[in-house]
Amino acid sequence: MHHLTSKLVIYKNINPDSILLRLSNICQQFESGDYVQEDLISDIYIEINRLLDISTLYGFDKNLWHNYLAFVLAMTENPFTLVSEKVGVNQGTVNKFACNDFGIFKQLFDYDFSKIEKELDIDCFGIITDYDAVVKSEQIFNKSVSEKVQKLSQAIEQAKDDDEVYKVVTDFYRVYGVGEFGLNKAFRISPQEESGISTGDMSRIASDDKSRILYPITNTSDMQLEDLVGYESQKRELVQNTEAFVEGRKANNVLLYGDAGTGKSASIKAILNQYYSKGLRMIEIYKHEFKELPKVIDAIKNRNYRFIIYMDDLSFEEFEIEYKYLKVVMEGGLEAKPENVLIYATSNRRHLIRETWSDRSDMAEDELHRSETVNEKLSLAARFGVTIGYYTPQRSEYFNIVTTLARRHPEITLTDEELISEAGKWEMRHGGMSGRTAQQFVDSLLAASDSS
Known part of the structure; x- marks a missing residue:
């Protein structure tokens, strides 16, 4: 196996600590004959255990080795895969290197573990290549990634030669994209723990973990716009703006305001489901995280997706200053907001602020300062070019x-x-x-x- 992985070119940046490269080193030890049997078996079982962990997290089944290799291909971000995501492959010399790498992955798919099993008297590779997973609730694993990776895995299994693997994988990048942005719909700033393993740990298994700021939300709702009864004009306006955005036309930041329980948040979740296949992604961010907005935008500005930064139940009390971070982003600041980013917010306040007597009091010593603060907050609401009212139904x-x-x-x-x-x-x-x-x-x- 090591003689295969050492020849990778495009996928050279796979994390040395990944299951693939650690198993590759184990196979090299085995082939050299320079090993202590008990130690080698122990090292193999550590990697099998990691493979079972990742398979549980993503609901993999049948051939876990194939699923894992497909996962590596789907999640590895490098110049080739990033150029290919959502737009397809460009012609060029790099494609020769890519064909070489996909040929290696095909050989890894077909790798024969029987020799190492026989010599060490173990059967764990046979088990993971014919695995019968316990049926789990969809909430327990990342269904969005699971379905796509298993589909890719099956397509590579059926590919007849290197050229066909090349076509299968690059078609995958064109349709779904690559990495967590490609395979997931929605993200948050805080990591999400599942099965005792964070999705951040799982991405590191595939490739190097850069200073990450965003983590996938794996249990997104299946809400559709038709599930929301009524509010036809509101939904139509939201659709028109979002459609313009995903098609690369001019679009506005959107504020949905109105009474609780009227479907503001549900409409935005439904919009994500409707336009995910066209490259729409969503990042949910809370008020206390606004200072991280520049880092978030830096992470997404050069990707081939359209990102809605979603703020639910947005409003500001008298002494809160988080609105300043949002205002800088919405007004451009030193660096203009990228054209692939919009802000959608819901609020029960049309102007986003709670007016109090101290906001308006003509008795206050710092009346001028208060007035400026109120005006600054009101000007933030004006940055939402589309405002849509959701009112209590008759x-x-x-x-x-x-x-x-x-x-x-x-x-x-x-x-x-x-x-x-x-x-x-x-x-x-x-x-x-x-x-x-x-x-x-x-x-x-x-x-x-x-x-x-």
Whole structure:
């Protein structure tokens, strides 16, 4: 195996601490005959254990070795893969080196572990190449990456020669992209722990970990715009702006404002699902993280994706200064906001700030300073070129939401009149009329039907 990995050119930057290169070194020791059997077996089992960890995190199945090699190809960022992502391969001499590397990966796919197993009297490689994974809840593993990597793995298995592997992998980069930005929909600044292993650790298994700022959110919702009942004009305006953005036309930052539970956040999640395949990605960021915005933008500005920086429930109290970081980004500062980045925010305040008596008091000694602060915050709201209002539905609209949601579930057998009557009682006890209240009412009916 070592004689193969040592000849890699394009994929030379694979982390020396990766499973692939550590197994390669183990195979080199074995082939040289210069080893202590117990120590070599122990080293092999360490790498098998790491392979099982990564397979659990990504829900891999059947041939875990093939899945892992496909994962390395999908996640390794280098000049060749970054140029290929979402736009396809350019002609040039580098393609000869790429063909060489893909030929090596095909040989690694077909690597025969039987000699090392027989000599050391172990069977772990046979197990991982014919693995029967326990079926897990989709919430437990990274479904977005899992499906794509396994599809790539199967396509490489079926490839007849090096040229076909080249086509399979470069087509993958063109359709899905490369690395975590390519294979995931949404990101956050803080790392997410799953199965005791962070996704950051997993990326390091594939390639060198650069000073990372963003981590994938692996359990994104499947919300679609049609799932959100009503608010047709609001959804239409959001779609028009987002479509212009993903197609490279002029688009605006967007503020969705209005009452709680009306579908502001749901609309943005649905927009991500609708345009993910066209290169849209989302970064969720909280107010206390605004100072990290320049680092976030630096990490994404040269990638072939469109990024929405998403701020949920955005508003500023009297003494909060985080808005200054956001204002610098929205106004350009020393470095203009890249054309592949927009900011979408939701808020229950049209102007993003809570007006207090101290904001407006003509008795305050620092009245001028307060006035400037309020104006500065108000000017931030003006930086959202599109503002879309989501208002509490009228009674008839609320009942329409309830009946529409309920009719999606045949097990709910109440008539429209019964639904409306019960929904009216429910909203009075559960915080008023909203899309969220309607969904909670329907969920309560489903829970009752499940238990009966």
